[in-house]
Each structure stands twice: as structure tokens, then as C-alpha cells.
Amino acid sequence: MATMNKRVAVMDLGTNTFHLLITQGGINDYTVLEHEHIAVRIGEGGINKGTIQPEAFARGLATMQQFSRLIDKHHVDRVRAIATSALRNAGNGQDFISQVKELTGIQIEIINGDTEAGLIYEGIKASGCLSANNTLIMDIGGGSVEFILGNNEGIIWKQSFEIGAARLMDKFHKTDPIPQASIVELNAYLEEKLQPLFDAVDQHKVDTLIGSSGAFETFTELIEKPKKKDFRLKDIRNYSFSTGELISVTDAVIASSHRDRASNQAIIPVRVDMIVVASLITRFVMQKLNINNVAMSTYSLKEGVLATELAV
The missing domain is CATH 3.30.420.150 (Exopolyphosphatase. Domain 2)
Incomplete structure (x- = not known):
């Protein structure tokens, strides 16, 4: 049984944009407390080379620290940080994940493309358009x-x-x-x-x-x-x-x-x-x-x- 006042923070750490969504409530009736989109461009300059460039790496760390402050402000019960293609394929992706964990306590999960597609389906289904x-x-x-x-x-x-x-x-x-x-x-x-x-x-x-x-x-x-x-x-x-x-x-x-x-x-x-x-x-x-x-x-x-x- 879902807790009606549960506060959940979800981060989608994409190649261009890092997203943060913080909500409170149940599955069919929740309130959005924060909805942030930051143009981190973590893939800039290195997307086809399989590496996160230093400037992009620094932007990513700064954004994750910003997200961490918002999560603390809202006393969130559950945190999910999902990373996709750029971090999945970057040779220094694990280094980024380790530094984020050290700086913020947030554990980033790298998901494969098949899992990503399944979660996108769940999002579209939740929007009611299927x-x-x-x-x-x-x-x-x-x-x-x-x-x-x-x-x-x-x-x-x-x-x-x-x-x-x-x-x-x-x-x-x-x-x-x-x-x-x-x-x-x-x-x-x-x-x-x-x-x-x-x-x-x-x-x-x-x-x-x-x-x-x-x-x-x-x-x-x-x-x-x-x-x-x-x-x-x-x-x-x-x-x-x-x-x-x-x-x-x-x-x-x-x-x-x-x-x-x-x-x-x-x-x-x-x-x-x-x-x-x-x-x-x-x-x-x-x-x-x-x-x-x-x-x-x-x-x-x-x-x-x-x-x-x-x-x-």
C-alpha cells in the first residue's frame, strides 16, 4: 500500500539535461514540489569519444550538489537517480558516480537501454494517452x-x-x-x-x-x-x-x-x-x-x- 504522503525524488541524468522531479502523494494524486531541468550537456565534446570532458564533468557535479540541497530541503523519503546513455558509455562514468556519492550521498543507478525503454513506456502510460x-x-x-x-x-x-x-x-x-x-x-x-x-x-x-x-x-x-x-x-x-x-x-x-x-x-x-x-x-x-x-x-x-x- 503506497503511503499517501510519501515524498519521492527522481532524477533523470541524460546526455543533455539533468532533470529533478520531487513529488508528494500517491500514485493517482500527487503534488509536484520541485521540477528542475538543468542543461548540463554531460556529453558535450565527448559523446562519440566515450568520455566526459572536464568542463561537463564539473557542471554535472555542481548540478548534483544543487539537486541534493533541494532534496534535503523537502525531506524526501525515497531518492532515485537514473543515468542513461552518456554515463552508460563513458569510460570515466564510474568516476563521476563515485564523486557524486562522496559529495552528496546520492547513489546513481546506470540502466541499460532496454530498461530505459521500459520506464519510458511506464511514463507514457501514466500520462493517459495510450x-x-x-x-x-x-x-x-x-x-x-x-x-x-x-x-x-x-x-x-x-x-x-x-x-x-x-x-x-x-x-x-x-x-x-x-x-x-x-x-x-x-x-x-x-x-x-x-x-x-x-x-x-x-x-x-x-x-x-x-x-x-x-x-x-x-x-x-x-x-x-x-x-x-x-x-x-x-x-x-x-x-x-x-x-x-x-x-x-x-x-x-x-x-x-x-x-x-x-x-x-x-x-x-x-x-x-x-x-x-x-x-x-x-x-x-x-x-x-x-x-x-x-x-x-x-x-x-x-x-x-x-x-x-x-x-x-
């Missing part, structure tokens, strides 16, 4: 991209691919705006790397793609902020895209310069450059799988971890 129909969930991280095929009854297939936005940007987005030749190379790379996804979808009819937070939140803001100046992403849990609008904003992002994106209020700083390859992955998957129904959930891995914690 149905009895088979849906493809996509979570574009900095280090990896998770695909989950399933419905509100459970997971049919899932896989994590080490083709995250920071990795793709490092490989293909070296000139801005991104040249057409680089887009062709990127699409050929995705065609090769994502064959297990195509095989899975061939066996199960899928007509809807749900994007898990991240870049899909930016697509939502790019569409809605010009329409409603008072639009606030935190007021919504799910969003259904008009296909035409999604194609229009991703076309504009792909053709844009760094200056264009940096001056756009709908694009947060950590996504200014990675939103280009995120747009290209999204468009590639839509076209390859012939999916026109696309939605967004603001829930992702950290809400999946929270759901599993509150169910205990």
Missing part, C-alpha cells in the same frame, strides 16, 4: 533513441538505439544550416541502424506515433506559441499534432540557421542545435513507416520511474 490500439513511442535523447511498440495493455516490442541527437549532430550537423548532402547521409545511416524497428512494425499495424517530451515539447511550442502568447507547456500532459503544422515547423527548423533558432522564444537553449537532427529523425520515421497521426506526451522516463516508486 489506447487499445498499437502505438509507436519514440523518445529522442541526446545519447540514445528509444522505440517502444505497445498499447495500454503492455509492451509488444522495445529497443534502444545509440543514435541520440548529440551523437547525430556530432556526426552529421557540422555546417549550419545543415546541408542537403548531410541530410541524405543521415537518412541512409538511420535506414541502416533502425532495421529492427522496421521489422517489428512490419508485424504489427501501427498508425500513431507518440513522442516522449524533449524535442516533441519544442515542436508543440513552435506551433502553439505563435497562436497563443500565454501558452504554457506545463499546463498540458498530452498534445495531438496537426500533420500539416508538424511538417511545416520541422521544415522550418531543418532549413534554419543557428541564429534563427537561438532567437526563437519557443526553443529552449539546450535544444537550439539538436532540434535540427531531432526534426530529421522524426520526419524520417513518419515517412518510412507511413505514420500521419503524431502526438506528444510531456511524461517520459522520470514519470515512469515515479510511477513504479509510487506503486510500491
